[in-house]
Amino acid sequence: MAVYTEVSDDEVEKFVAAYDIGAVVALKGIAEGVENSNYLLQTDRGLYILTLYEKRVAKADVPFFLGLMEHAAAKGLPCPTPIAARDGKTLRELHKRPAAIISFLRGMWPKRVLVTHCSQVGEALARLHLAAADFPMRRANALALPGWKQLYQSCRARADEVQPGLAEELGRELEELAARWPRDLPEGVIHADLFPDNVFFMNDKLSGIIDFYFACNEALAYDLGICLNAWCFEKDGALNATKARALVRGYRKTRPVTAEEIEALPILARGSALRFLLTRLYDWLHHPAGAFVQPKDPLEYLKKLRFHRSVKSASAYGL
Amino acid sequence: MAVYTEVSDDEVEKFVAAYDIGAVVALKGIAEGVENSNYLLQTDRGLYILTLYEKRVAKADVPFFLGLMEHAAAKGLPCPTPIAARDGKTLRELHKRPAAIISFLRGMWPKRVLVTHCSQVGEALARLHLAAADFPMRRANALALPGWKQLYQSCRARADEVQPGLAEELGRELEELAARWPRDLPEGVIHADLFPDNVFFMNDKLSGIIDFYFACNEALAYDLGICLNAWCFEKDGALNATKARALVRGYRKTRPVTAEEIEALPILARGSALRFLLTRLYDWLHHPAGAFVQPKDPLEYLKKLRFHRSVKSASAYGL
Numbered sequence: 198m199a200v201y202t203e204v205s206d207d208e209v210e211k212f213v214a215a216y217d218i219g220a221v222v223a224l225k226g227i228a229e230g231v232e233n234s235n236y237l238l239q240t241d242r243g244l245y246i247l248t249l250y251e252k253r254v255a256k257a258d259v260p261f262f263l264g265l266m267e268h269a270a271a272k273g274l275p276c277p278t279p280i281a282a283r284d285g286k287t288l289r290e291l292h293k294r295p296a297a298i299i300s301f302l303r304g305m306w307p308k309r310v311l312v313t314h315c316s317q318v319g320e321a322l323a324r325l326h327l328a329a330a331d332f333p334m335r336r337a338n339a340l341a342l343p344g345w346k347q348l349y350q351s352c353r354a355r356a357d358e359v360q361p362g363l364a365e366e367l368g369r370e371l372e373e374l375a376a377r378w379p380r381d382l383p384e385g386v387i388h389a390d391l392f393p394d395n396v397f398f399m400n401d402k403l404s405g406i407i408d409f410y411f412a413c414n415e416a417l418a419y420d421l422g423i424c425l426n427a428w429c430f431e432k433d434g435a436l437n438a439t440k441a442r443a444l445v446r447g448y449r450k451t452r453p454v455t456a457e458e459i460e461a462l463p464i465l466a467r468g469s470a471l472r473f474l475l476t477r478l479y480d481w482l483h484h485p486a487g488a489f490v491q492p493k494d495p496l497e498y499l500k501k502l503r504f505h506r507s508v509k510s511a512s513a514y515g516l
Numbered sequence: 517m518a519v520y521t522e523v524s525d526d527e528v529e530k531f532v533a534a535y536d537i538g539a540v541v542a543l544k545g546i547a548e549g550v551e552n553s554n555y556l557l558q559t560d561r562g563l564y565i566l567t568l569y570e571k572r573v574a575k576a577d578v579p580f581f582l583g584l585m586e587h588a589a590a591k592g593l594p595c596p597t598p599i600a601a602r603d604g605k606t607l608r609e610l611h612k613r614p615a616a617i618i619s620f621l622r623g624m625w626p627k628r629v630l631v632t633h634c635s636q637v638g639e640a641l642a643r644l645h646l647a648a649a650d651f652p653m654r655r656a657n658a659l660a661l662p663g664w665k666q667l668y669q670s671c672r673a674r675a676d677e678v679q680p681g682l683a684e685e686l687g688r689e690l691e692e693l694a695a696r697w698p699r700d701l702p703e704g705v706i707h708a709d710l711f712p713d714n715v716f717f718m719n720d721k722l723s724g725i726i727d728f729y730f731a732c733n734e735a736l737a738y739d740l741g742i743c744l745n746a747w748c749f750e751k752d753g754a755l756n757a758t759k760a761r762a763l764v765r766g767y768r769k770t771r772p773v774t775a776e777e778i779e780a781l782p783i784l785a786r787g788s789a790l791r792f793l794l795t796r797l798y799d800w801l802h803h804p805a806g807a808f809v810q811p812k813d814p815l816e817y818l819k820k821l822r823f824h825r826s827v828k829s830a831s832a833y834g835l
Contacts, residue, residue, distance in 0.1 A: 205627035206717070222622045222718070225556055228545035237544055237556060239563070239622075303541045303558075308524035398525070399541070 302405030304397025319447025329386035387420035422465035438515030467505035474498035621724030623716025638766025648705035741784035757834030786824035793817035
């Protein structure tokens with residue numbers, strides 16, 4: 198949650214005038230997304246989201262993200278659609294930053310996750326994977342094994358400040374994952390960050406998927422591993438197998454998975470737990486004093502990591 | 517700027533069902549106000565602001581704030597109107613906090629202050645003072661001389677961390693202000709925090725005044741002193757006399773001021789500078805690491821304070 202850049206009213210008015218969406222009525226910085234500055238833009242024609250891409254998002258990647266949203270929305274996925282300006286461009290510049298106006302999605306993200314949310318998220322995830330199958334652009338996953346190693350290197354010396362023994366445990370984990378990481382699973386474009394605050398529901402029906410700014414090409418089942426971690430654990434750190442089953446069933450209804458994908462789930466979920474543990478650990482150790490963003494607890498993901506390490510097979514997820 | 521409380525979708529839906537404003541469509545935490553949690557609430561009938569009153573606002577004061585907004589809005593002032601639920605109440609409870617839904621105002625606050633903004637703000641301030649003249653509730657100014665002394669006491673020991681000599685300078689300032697503070701000026705309800713981010717404009721016409729959460733009974737001209745500090749200084753710390761003149765003229769057009777009020781302006785502006793210096797200093801020294809709110813620079817107000825101390829009369833403001 199963050200608004201980093203304060204844009205002036207003049208700048209916004211000039212920016213919006215390049216679009217055919219009416220005149221600016223109001224602009225409010227909203228607490229959504231941690232990588233970018235997001236504003237709710239009201240014009241006399243409706244509501245939109247104005248996004249300024251901040252430093253953490255590489256400028257070269259923005260066309261991939263906007264293109265993917267456009268591609269998926271055109272196939273009926275409930276995701277934001279980038280709005281083209283009169284010159285046909287969706288990616289423009291505002292306050293010296295890449296900027297885009299995207300459509301506003303109705304709904305709220307679920308603070309309390311229900312089983313029905315999990316099964317709908319699984320289904321939507323599969324729909325995204327299918328919709329993106331013929332998306333022509335590619336983006337490598339910057340947060341795969343080599344990225345984890347880099348993060349680990351820059352955290353190792355201070356990791357034990359967070360929990361004694363953490364540096365050693367993560368080092369061992371990285372080695373094991375590198376040795377056992379599956380290589381031949383079906384690949385495609387994954388969302389890579391489909392947490393509850395990125396999925397909207399209205400009356401418990403999924404109404405939107407947002408925040409495509411980690412999307413990349415990767416093993417599709419890795420996205421399921423991420424969702425298992427993000428949706429199917431209770432506050433006390435225990436897996437809710439009913440939710441896990443609902444998630445995977447929802448997914449399989451729409452995209453059949455191979456036996457290899459199911460078999461790989463524990464290691465994929467373990468890798469995903471390590472990925473979020475490492476980025477949280479990095480933010481925890483490196484966030485500047487007085488920063489707008491409250492860093493998230495890395496240890497939540499240590500519990501999940503240990504759980505996945507302990508399971509014998511995907512049957513532990515209720516499958 | 518802050519959203520402190522995360523309310524669940526269920527809670528919000530139940531809360532909104534007590535009102536006759538339609539069903540919840542979306543809810544976004546917005547970066548507005550530092551004392552409360554503010555959300556933009558979209559229902560199928562329109563946009564509203566949902567405010568949760570956090571600890572820094574005394575629960576006993578909320579009826580004063582809501583009543584004042586209602587009173588002023590009924591007299592045509594462009595300020596938010598609290599919406600009554602079906603039971604007639606405007607003040608309710610959500611997530612164990614006092615909460616209210618208020619009307620949404622169009623417009624944006626000016627990041628770059630123009631002379632026309634100053635004259636319109638002066639006029640709106642006078643309109644507020646007149647509109648509130650028959651408002652029956654009272655609230656003491658918690659940030660008058662005794663409050664400043666308290667803040668000073670809790671900052672004195674560490675004030676020199678911010679600038680060497682600051683503790684001594686502020687101590688002397690407090691003594692002088694206590695000795696010379698005017699006592700017999702016309703009093704009434706003042707806004708007490710009418711900074712640019714609390715005033716909206718559309719096409720450079722004032723469209724809204726928000727954030728009444730410091731309003732209190734006080735010398736009316738003190739509010740002018742606050743606005744002089746908030747609107748009429750340039751980034752380099754120098755007073756812009758054209759803006760100051762426009763502000764006071766805009767005010768006088770609507771509410772004639774006495775000779776005593778004009779004469780008192782330098783000392784009132786000085787007191788107001790000290791007030792914001794002290795609260796900023798307090799926040800600077802006491803804000804928790806990792807807090808959502810970036811503390812504002814207290815020294816900006818030391819410059820203003822010194823300027824007002826140096827002036828011989830209100831003619832320094834271009835009057």
